[in-house]
Amino acid sequence: MNIGNLPFVVAALLVVFGIYTFLFKRNLVKLVIGVSLVETGVNLFLVTLGYRTGGIAPIYTFAPQAQRMVLPTPQALTLTSIVIGLATTALLLSFAVFIHRHYGTLDVRKVKELQG
Amino acid sequence: MNSGMSIIVRTITRLVYGLAIVFGFYVIMHGHLTPGGGFQGGAVVASAFALLLVAFGAAGVKGKLNAHLLQSLEEIGALAFLALGFVGIGTAFFYNLLANSGSLFGGPVLPLGSNPGVFNAGGTLPLMNWAVGLKVMTGIAAIVIVMLIGARKEETE
Amino acid sequence: MRKAVILVAFLFVGAFLLLAATSMRPFGEPTFAGMDDHFIAETQAEVGANNAVTAVVFDYRGFDTLGEATVLFAAVVGVLALFRRLREDEA
């Protein structure tokens, strides 16, 4: 394994932590946090894909001459994915509010009307 | 219902929220030249709205920020963005008709490479930034205000 | 039993992801950057924007951005629909 690949490994670890939170926590808000963690990991992964060693932001306004620029596409993709993450988090939290209204709890073990 | 937070937070908010809104509009306006754009600037403006909501409480902004008005504005932003996509349908959907056309936002970028930034360029980009900026600031503000009011109702019951 | 299955699945996925992360190309040296080099080189002449990221977001991949705006719109409509005022017979 190459130590230079550490950013990729960190992103993967974030995703793994998120999945762990999602699978093993009992509180609905913690599940939302788990999903957000996975999202953050994926976003971080996308951004790291675009980096070029020594590169500057791909913006020409007052840019230093003759510098390498990092790739713009991953940044655009990350922007999109962040907005999508915001949207899903908002909807998930709204559902959590309503579940709390109906069931009076956020414990997944007690929110189990739908079985079988 | 206890609306809002302490006097310190309220005073700071009064000082800061105007600046945040102005900065957000700056980010939207110069999206094609500097870091940022419609989404980022819209989020900054929405954060100013969220700050107001947190500092003054749902009751404090009642009548000033109306979720349904915000939603209507968001729809207008979305429709404007879609319409800008349709502008170039003569060639293809999302064709940048205005770029390098010499008309509005159609100026050439000179000199190429590092420059101080030509504001009158980018074709439909600045217009799209405005449409998306309007959409994002109103959309996020609507989500925040609706969720805050809904959650508060929960506590008082 | 159920928990053991979940644990095994989790470990499997985790190992899978770490395998992917370690066998990626070296960090900081994209191997195929033709598309992005085109964006960086042509953004000023083709689109007229100094900011290549904005050029990608609104011009080269504008359709994605329409989709992204739609996602936000869907979330706003969804949240407002959940918190809407109900009719008498629905509550």
Added chain:
Amino acid sequence: MTALTNHAPVLLIAIPLLGAFAVPLIGKLGRGARDSFVGLIALVTAAVAGLLAASVFGRAGAPGLYVLGGHQGFAVPLPSGMSIPIRIILEIDGMSAFMALITALVTLTGAFFSFSYWRERSGGTMFFSLLMLLTAGIFGMELTGDMFNFFVFLEITSIAACGLIGFRVWLKTSQEAGFKVMALYTLSGLFVLLAIGLLYGQYGGLNIAYLASALTGSTIDIVALGLLLTGLAMKAGAVPLHMWAPDAYGEAPAPMSAVLVANSQASLYGLFRILFTLFGVTVSVAALGWILIVLALLTIFVGVTMALIQNDIKRLIAYSAVSQIGYMLLGVGVGLAVSVAKPDFGFVAMQGGIFHMLNDAACIGLLFLGSGVIIRATGTRDLNKMGGLAHSMKWTTVLFMIGAFALAGVPPFNGFASKFLIYEASFKLSPFLAVVAVLSSILLLAVFVKVFQAAFLGAKPAGLPREAPMGMMIPMVALALVVIVFGLFPGFFVDKIVTPAANALWYGRDAYIGLVLGGG
């Protein structure tokens, strides 16, 4: 007309989007204006879908391109001679057009059914807005030729679908289902995004055709394939990742359950597109085919057995819908398992699996709409509390029966036509597959005999439930007509629309790649 045909792919996505953005504004004018606007948008969308399908099937399913945002030089040549498309490209071949037809059929009937169904409910404008968004998202998934664009539309469908599932906020179960489905949809979407990131990082492009030509079968490719397979199988509701599907179909308002099935089918389409076009021969397709077959058998078995023990009519139909996803997977899985040698029966299996998508959309849609009518008339979803509906709801009884027979694969309805192709072809691969498939169909028939006996037969109920209004009947009759016509003339439709669709997956990989990259 040519301009309209040329722009049809993007209009198919843009028109429902326009509808979704404008409905809340038009809804302020009143319900009449809103309903006529939504109806108009739905009709125009269906007409454009028909036009697109006519032009694609007119050229025998050969793929066509639509480059968004540019007329000139959409590809950048690389030093090695290969080129990368730089803009988003919609690529439409027989399979995409076929899926667009299904979506148009389901969303059109769903929208028209909803006019009456949602009349006495609150939040109608938002309901129709979400329906339009879901429609646009499904069309986008089916038409796009770009991986990231596919992900974006996947997320649109996720969010719009969950908004619709949780729409009846006064039901505690709908909120539970909404949370569960949203969390799992998001997770599956993130798996897909992670795979896209891996592929982009390795090959520097996002276009499906470009990636297909660049893939080498390295470790990263295999990991990406695994992630895509997991994510899309989860979103399609295949066992063992099906836990959300019965909740989603069961808790959504009845007309939306039908659209959600179309949504699952769009994910299935994405799965097929990735297996056949993106990966194709670069990985061991036989092994993948067998994975699909195992998933299919599990899905069929679990779906049918769980349907047997349900007492809730919507949940029962939901589990049957899950089992039908298994039949599609079985057909295409058999095709994939033998797609290197390309024997004849493999193609027949593909035809069966793909044809079954259309048939399933029609008959499951009919059943869900029928269940909506029944629940509206009786006020309960519990089969044990119903009975004697045939006395006063003759039309619904007949239509429901048609849907149930078609779903269970009884001739002469359309379910039989496609299931027969699947039985025949899977028998040639392994008789065991055919036996499981046939037995499950018989069990499914038993399930619906039970429903029939519980809901429609029996003594006259006390307060005689009234027949559904005309606005609900017409969409159901339309779906029933589709069921009957496709059942009576399967040969014609298999020739005209199913064969080009199967061709696109089975033989069309080189043409698909060649159209974008040139030469090929």
